[in-house]
Amino acid sequence: MATAYFFNDHIPVDYMQKTVIGSWPIFYADHGRDAIRMSVEDQAGAGADLVSDGQTRNYMVEYFSNLIQGYNCFECPIDFCNKDCGTGPVIIDRIDPDVVDDETVIEDLAYAVEISPRPVKGIITGPTTLVNCSRLDTDAYSSLYDEDLFTDLSDALVRIAKDMLDVGAHSIQIDEPFLSVGSPSHLAKYSIEYLCKRIPSDISLHVCGDVYKEIMDTITDEDRRVFDIVMGFRGVDSVSFSFAGYPQNKMVLGQYINGRPPKKIVVGCVRTDSERVETVNEVYNLLRYASWCAGEDNVIAAPDCGMKILSRDIAYRKLQVMCEAADKVASDLDHESSLVR
Numbered sequence: 001m002a003t004a005y006f007f008n009d010h011i012p013v014d015y016m017q018k019t020v021i022g023s024w025p026i027f028y029a030d031h032g033r034d035a036i037r038m039s040v041e042d043q044a045g046a047g048a049d050l051v052s053d054g055q056t057r058n059y060m061v062e063y064f065s066n067l068i069q070g071y072n073c074f075e076c077p078i079d080f081c082n083k084d085c086g087t088g089p090v091i092i093d094r095i096d097p098d099v100v101d102d103e104t105v106i107e108d109l110a111y112a113v114e115i116s117p118r119p120v121k122g123i124i125t126g127p128t129t130l131v132n133c134s135r136l137d138t139d140a141y142s143s144l145y146d147e148d149l150f151t152d153l154s155d156a157l158v159r160i161a162k163d164m165l166d167v168g169a170h171s172i173q174i175d176e177p178f179l180s181v182g183s184p185s186h187l188a189k190y191s192i193e194y195l196c197k198r199i200p201s202d203i204s205l206h207v208c209g210d211v212y213k214e215i216m217d218t219i220t221d222e223d224r225r226v227f228d229i230v231m232g233f234r235g236v237d238s239v240s241f242s243f244a245g246y247p248q249n250k251m252v253l254g255q256y257i258n259g260r261p262p263k264k265i266v267v268g269c270v271r272t273d274s275e276r277v278e279t280v281n282e283v284y285n286l287l288r289y290a291s292w293c294a295g296e297d298n299v300i301a302a303p304d305c306g307m308k309i310l311s312r313d314i315a316y317r318k319l320q321v322m323c324e325a326a327d328k329v330a331s332d333l334d335h336e337s338s339l340v341r
């Protein structure tokens with residue numbers, strides 16, 4: 001069971017929650033199961049309230065495609081997936097949503113839950129991203145944009161998510177980096193809402209990259225900002241975006257200055273593509289800006305993305321700086337509001 005920690009429940013008014021996006025720079029191939037323990041201890045030690053198992057076994061697309069019947073990821077063994085194999089996932093048959101080979105991912109997560117002092121999230125790769133990274137080599141589906149393919153994939157992912165919750169995952173995060181590169185938005189919306197209706201937990205959605213830009217919304221046939229499309233997905237409790245590495249994303253927050261966003265915003269506030277460790281002040285200013293715009297009770301602090309490509313020491317220091325800045329924003333805002341009460 002997840003610990004009765006207060007992530008998303010009973011949050012004190014003077015507290016800003018802090019989490020990670022997922023991957024941590026320690027690899028199962030190097031350390032075996034200890035990689036999970038070290039990842040959890042690092043994240044909790046740096047101050048995160050909600051941690052991951054570190055996604056230590058590598059690449060999210062190949063990894064998940066290996067769990068799903070109907071996919072084949074040639075020469076890509078599940079234990080140590082190697083993205084350089086040059087093959088990538090192929091859909092070779094109709095996806096059978098009733099059978100998922102998720103024992104390995106569930107064992108990793110169960111171990112993380114068992115040893116973690118903080119709640120642990122379960123992370124799945126979303127249907128849009130899986131489809132966009134795959135080739136279709138079967139006539140079971142008319143194309144990669146066949147709605148039946150999205151439904152079957154979503155059903156398989158629901159099964160995996162429920163297995164994660166059964167071993168004590170606190171909540172489920174859906175990673176959809178491909179939402180920001182202009183995938184058909186009707187299928188993205190359809191599949192995310194489908195997942196949200198069927199997964200019985202708090203749902204967070206992670207979208208990487210530039211979400212200020214406009215893409216063609218295939219529902220309205222109009223150009224719309226990625227941010228606005230994603231914020232319209234029903235059933236999602238919080239969405240994480242990268243704000244540190246994509247400063248243009250900050251401009252979307254101004255629209256909430258006199259209201260409140262329809263879901264919580266997980267504010268990426270340290271870069272995950274640069275080894276330079278931000279100062280507490282830089283992160284503080286970004287979180288403070290987001291809090292002014294969206295309301296501090298709608299802001300959760302996180303890194304921009306998974307931290308796998310950083311060195312372990314830098315990832316730890318960045319997370320520590322983030323946690324210190326978030327605590328300072330919360331205590332300053334609480335102090336200031338007490339002055340005007």
Ligand SMILES: [Zn+2]
Nearest residue numbers: 207208305306
């Ligand atoms: Zn990301």
